Amino acid sequence: MAVFQSGLLVLTTPLASLAPRLAPILTSAARLVNHTLYVHLQPGMSLEGPAQPQSSPVQATFEVLDFIAHLYAGANFHRHLDVRILLTNIQTKSAFLPPLSSSVQNLAHPPEVVLTDFQTLDGSKLLPELLQPYAERVEHLSEFLVDIKPSLTFDVIPLLDPYGPAGSDPSLEFLVVSEETYRGGMAANRFRLENDLEELALYQIQLVKDESHEQHEEEKVSSSNSRQRLLGKLLRPPNKRPELPSGLYVIGLTGISGSGKSSIAQRLKGLGAFVIDSDHLGHRAYAPSGPAYQPVVEAFGTDILHKDGIINRKILGSRVFGNKKQMKILTDIVWPVIAKLAREEMDLAVAEGKDVCVIDAAMLLEAGWQNMVHEVWTVVIPETEAVRRIVERDGLSEAAAQSRLQSQMSGQQLVDQSHVVLSTLWEPHVTQLQVEKAWNLLQKRIAKTPQAHD
Known part of the structure; x- marks a missing residue:
């Protein structure tokens, strides 16, 4: 429930990276302010020093004008808010209008609270x-x-x-x-x-x-x-899985979209793990000769096929996305097939003499595959960072990126069922050290398990 009648939101992030963060920023503001939200646009302003930050002119470029339109469009999702973007420091590039030496915004009703999108390394609360x-x-x-x-x-x-x-x-x-x-x-x-x-x-x-x-710590x-020091450590006792191949320790690696899960999998592969890519298994399952091909075509019709007979996963995805009934029909077909293929891959890992196997799967818990791993490892990052990465990586709109995340389990839900938590929030070398720490601790655990001596 909002506690303030009015508020001033100061946006300091550079415009190029602000758009992906705008929706969650407005959502946070809407939780605190229940009527008038003034918005002051000041990209690049630093709020880290002890001195009072000063407003400076912002040129009314097409980027700024587009952003203002984008902000008002986003504010439409919060109908109770009367959003007013302050224009005193927004200046045209006209040569006939001299820049204002000082700009004072006289508000009819001064805001009760000042908000900002400024983030330290941890945003609000780290991890x-x-x-x-x-x-x-x-x-x-x-x-x-x-x-x-x-x-x-x-x-x-x-x-x-x-x-x-x-x-x-x-x-x-x-x-x-x-x-x-x-x-x-x-x-x-x-x-x-x-x-x-x-x-x-x-x-x-x-x-x-x-x-x-450490350098990246406070x-x-x-x-x-x-x-931060909990990252890579065992948070709860591992599962006993006597039905899994003897001598093979299986890790289920998961995380929200954009979390850097696949990069973690590659780092673990570099340390000696056998990695099973569930996306790759999904492609095998959907292939014309794959075990899920015929059941999927029978369930969804031949109009989901390309001319060459291959399943068009974009069309299939649009058919099931947002439709729980259709999605369940699809997952009831595909998830057991991928699980069976994963078990075959485990046998291959044993044949290659591997003692650690990692199943890289975004939907690990939703599919119930935690029942075939000894430990669940989850990669976490803030949702705002995940949205930014998805937009940059996949070329999606911010709304589409958020919709993708909303269709998945949240980071908190994943962590609540995990044994080890990792994060790719820092520089690559910090992530590498974190993975090596988790790997070394894992090796000690494996050495103590009965199956390690079979």
């Missing part, structure tokens, strides 16, 4: 799929507080709005903040004054530096560093 459940965090915090001072009286209250009790509880006297959250404390005080409450004394504490942080001791 949110690995966040400890709220109930567990409360339990551990309560245990800690009781240990350090048994006589301490405390309440743990979930934050349901940007300020929480700090903005509304008249009995509070002071607020503990860090160097990073000091400005948030000041905002809470402004909010209290606007609501006839006394200001809180702000007690600032220093952040503790993490002396062992310098402070933080939960995001802890979550």
Whole structure:
């Protein structure tokens, strides 16, 4: 439920990469603002420094004008929002109009909250799929507080709005903040004054530096560093699969579209794994001589065929996409066929003397193939990054990319059923180190399993 009547959204991302992120940005804004959303376009503005950022002129190029039209079109999905793009700093390229030395936007109704698309490395929360459940965090915090001072009286209250009790509880006297959250404390005080409450004394504490942080991690001791260090580690006990080929340890590798799953598979192949590509098996299944060809043609008709008799997967895809009944008919035919082909590939892996087999499959869990692997490994990235990659890689529109993701299980749903989590969010060498860490830990686990000695 939105908590502010009006808001100002400052867009700082360069236009070329902003479009794929626009829909989730507007969705986030719509959760906070329930009526008027002012939008200030300032691509390239830096919000990282301590100084107050200054507005600067933006030339009204065709790219800017197209983006404004795109923004209004996207805002149409949020009918409760009255979106108003501020044009004071948008300047024409006319030689007859001198640039404004300073631009002041006088708003009839000043916004109650300022939002931005600015992202640090973690966006909002880094690797949110690995966040400890709220109930567990409360339990551990309560245990800690009781240990350090048994006589301490405390309440743990979930934050349901940007300020929480700090903005509304008249009995509070002071607020503990860090160097990073000091400005948030000041905002809470402004909010209290606007609501006839006394200001809180702000007690600032220093952040503790993490002396062992890696280059891509935060310098402070933080939960995001802890979550990064979970990548590649075993999160839950492996499955026992006595029915699988003896001496072969099978990993099911999955992830949302655009997550970099296939690149992880290739890195594992480079370390010695036998990789089964489920997409390749799908092509074999659909081929005229493949085991799924005739059942699919009988179910969907000959109009799904090219002139040469090959199944036109684009036509077939358009027939089933968004139609749950038709999709189930197709998957009931194809998924068991691909699973059978995968088991044949496992036998080939054994024949080649491999001890680790990786099934690269985006639909691993949806198809129920976790029942034929010892461990599920999931590759996660933020959805906004996945949309950007899909648009860039496949040439799809942002809407089409989001539609593809919505048809799949979310990263959180995948992680909830996974044994190991990986991420391709950082530079390639960081991903490589992460995969090597996961591989080395896997080798230690395999050495301890009974089947390793068969």
